[in-house]
Amino acid sequence: MxxxxxxxxxxxxxxxxxxxxxxxxxxxxxxxxxxxxxxxGALDPAGLPRHRGGASPAYPGLAFVGLEWQRSLSSNTLRGVGRDAARAAPRLAAHLARNCPLPS
Structure with missing residues (x-):
């Protein structure tokens, strides 16, 4: 760690x-x-993630999944975390593509 x-x-x-x-x-x-x-800016004073739908407003390459009421009642359950992860993954992939391009 x-x-x-x-x-x-x-x-x-x-x-x-x-x-x-x-x-x-x-x-x-x-x-x-x-x-x-x-x-x-990643966390608020209480130590909770600052986010909009799981995306950190302070760090484009930082996303959260599994947070209570992240996007829905089921966000912090096995049933709902996949939907939130599916939403976060393309944003993170786009960030990586812009900032860490693969060599050609």
């Missing part, structure tokens, strides 16, 4: 850093997001 995140880098416990194109985290049934605390 990274000990620190910046705009496009993760820092490991030994201090080495790594460039990140994407980071997907599954925190389980109890939200625990201290790893986002260093990203100014």
């Amino acid at each position: 990274f000990t620190r995140l910046t705009d496009n880098r993760g820092t490991w416990a030994d201090g080495t850093t790594e460039r990140l194109d994407a980071l997907i985290l599954a925190t389980g049934s109890r939200p625990h997001r201290p790893y986002l605390a260093g990203l100014d």
